[in-house]
Amino acid sequence: xxxxxxxxxxxxxxxxxxxxxxxxxxxxxxxxxxxxxxxxxxxxxx
Amino acid sequence: xxxxxxxxxxxxxxxxxxxxxxxxxxxxxxxxxxxxxxxxxxxxxxxxxxxxxxxxxxxxxxxxxxxxxxxxxxxxxxxxxxxxxxxxxxxxxxxxxxxxxxxxxxxxxxxxxxxxxxxxxxxxxxxxxxxxxxxxxxxxxxxxxxxxxxxxxxxxxxxxxxxxxxxxxxxxxxxxxxxxxxxxxxxxxxxxxxxxxxxxxxxxxxxxxxxxxxxxxxxxxxxxxxxxxxxxxxxxxxxxxxxxxxxxxxxxxxxxxxxxxxxxxxxxxxxxxxxxxxxxxxxxxxxxxxxxxxxxxxxxxxxxxxxxxxxxxxxxxxxxxxxxxxxxxxxxxxxxxxxxxxxxxxxxxxxxxxxxxxxxxxxxxxxxxxxxxxxxxxxxxxxxxxxxxxxxxxxxxx
Numbered sequence: 001x002x003x004x005x006x007x008x009x010x011x012x013x014x015x016x017x018x019x020x021x022x023x024x025x026x027x028x029x030x031x032x033x034x035x036x037x038x039x040x041x042x043x044x045x046x
Numbered sequence: 047x048x049x050x051x052x053x054x055x056x057x058x059x060x061x062x063x064x065x066x067x068x069x070x071x072x073x074x075x076x077x078x079x080x081x082x083x084x085x086x087x088x089x090x091x092x093x094x095x096x097x098x099x100x101x102x103x104x105x106x107x108x109x110x111x112x113x114x115x116x117x118x119x120x121x122x123x124x125x126x127x128x129x130x131x132x133x134x135x136x137x138x139x140x141x142x143x144x145x146x147x148x149x150x151x152x153x154x155x156x157x158x159x160x161x162x163x164x165x166x167x168x169x170x171x172x173x174x175x176x177x178x179x180x181x182x183x184x185x186x187x188x189x190x191x192x193x194x195x196x197x198x199x200x201x202x203x204x205x206x207x208x209x210x211x212x213x214x215x216x217x218x219x220x221x222x223x224x225x226x227x228x229x230x231x232x233x234x235x236x237x238x239x240x241x242x243x244x245x246x247x248x249x250x251x252x253x254x255x256x257x258x259x260x261x262x263x264x265x266x267x268x269x270x271x272x273x274x275x276x277x278x279x280x281x282x283x284x285x286x287x288x289x290x291x292x293x294x295x296x297x298x299x300x301x302x303x304x305x306x307x308x309x310x311x312x313x314x315x316x317x318x319x320x321x322x323x324x325x326x327x328x329x330x331x332x333x334x335x336x337x338x339x340x341x342x343x344x345x346x347x348x349x350x351x352x353x354x355x356x357x358x359x360x361x362x363x364x365x366x367x368x369x370x371x372x373x374x375x376x377x378x379x380x381x382x383x384x385x386x387x388x389x390x391x392x393x394x395x396x397x398x399x400x401x402x403x404x405x406x407x408x409x410x411x412x413x414x415x416x417x418x419x420x421x422x423x424x425x426x427x428x429x430x431x432x433x434x435x436x437x438x439x440x441x442x443x444x
Contacts, residue, residue, distance in 0.1 A: 004191035004192075004193045004194055005191065005193045006190045006191065006192055006193070007187075007192055007193050007196040008176045008177050008180055008181060008187060008192065009176075009177065010172055010173045010176040010177050011172075011173075013176075013193075014176055017193070017196060020193075020197075021196075021197070021200045034277070034281070037273070037274070037277065039203070040172070040175060040176065040180075041233075041236055041274050042203070043136075043180055043183075043184070044175060044179065044180070044183070044241060044245055044246070045235070045236065045241060045244070045245055046129055046132070046133055
């Protein structure tokens with residue numbers, strides 16, 4: 001798993017989180033960016 | 047449980063019927079029943095509210111019992127409303143207060159965005175939201191090695207998504223419809239002004255902001271819209287034209303934050319989102335179900351701009367007859383009262399249902415039955431009354 005990090009650091013931490021957590025999505029930066037943006041929205045709204 | 051293929055056929059025909067009521071394009075074979083049913087479902091199933099929210103199996107059982115007991119076209123809330131198992135893992139659980147006796151859940155006015163944060167939000171919204179706003183809202187994310195906790199969140203978030211999918215399939219197995227396309231061109235309340243009101247500044251502080259710093263509010267709305275609402279619209283506009291056949295509607299905007307606005311402010315802060323929704327509805331041939339908490343009469347001049355045969359409106363507190371008269375371009379939903387549903391007799395409930403259908407449906411039956419109020423508390427509804435209504439609605443075919 002490697003060392004822990006700050007997921008919220010933008011953009012570096014967010015990008016690293018995309019690589020770690022969104023491996024079930026296609027390896028397409030646009031798709032993963034959109035999904036991460038949806039997670040950001042969810043975290044804000046709920 | 048009935049034959050799965052029959053239930054699938056029922057789901058599809060109910061979905062198309064719902065669309066036909068709004069669009070007027072095809073025959074209406076029955077009056078759709080929009081189930082505006084919230085925490086009362088868990089009470090009816092015999093669970094405490096907190097039990098159901100904290101155990102997906104109990105939540106699923108309660109919703110399955112509901113679908114079996116009360117056949118209807120749409121069960122609107124299927125466990126998504128209070129994802130406290132997910133938010134709780136990040137330290138936001140204490141903001142909720144669950145009252146098991148009243149079957150209510152409330153949350154204190156959330157205001158994590160400080161006065162001085164406007165400039166940072168406007169300058170670089172994603173940087174501000176990730177780096178500053180989220181750790182203010184979720185205490186466990188304040189630590190620098192928060193990937194440990196974020197991992198736990200992702201497990202819960204994906205578990206929640208999976209469970210919602212399972213419950214959705216359960217609801218479908220009773221012939222109930224999928225309601226709104228989650229990938230539609232507009233989110234429920236995912237645009238700048240609603241986000242500021244509901245979560246970032248809160249009711250009290252935003253009310254003051256509207257007077258003291260209106261330009262910053264407008265700029266903050268724009269920054270949030272460029273982050274969330276506009277990319278979603280662009281995605282939706284790139285999708286195939288036509289209403290998604292798997293869902294009753296393509297967009298389901300929810301109005302919560304309009305309650306503190308006058309018409310001039312509504313035009314400035316709220317209407318731009320409706321302009322996006324209208325654009326998508328007209329250019330991509332989409333259908334919209336507008337769900338309004340509170341009342342909205344002072345904005346009906348704006349609603350008269352909604353394109354004809356594309357919008358249905360459910361308002362919690364507006365008079366459904368007045369709405370029908372003022373907004374002939376829209377289909378109205380609602381009219382049954384919690385007072386009668388909870389305290390009346392089955393005969394009275396069926397009589398009112400009949401009257402609503404006759405008065406509001408007209409010769410082309412373009413009306414959607416529902417309650418205005420979100421049915422939540424034990425006294426909001428009786429099992430006997432709801433069953434009588436469901437039986438009556440199920441007996442009418444055109």
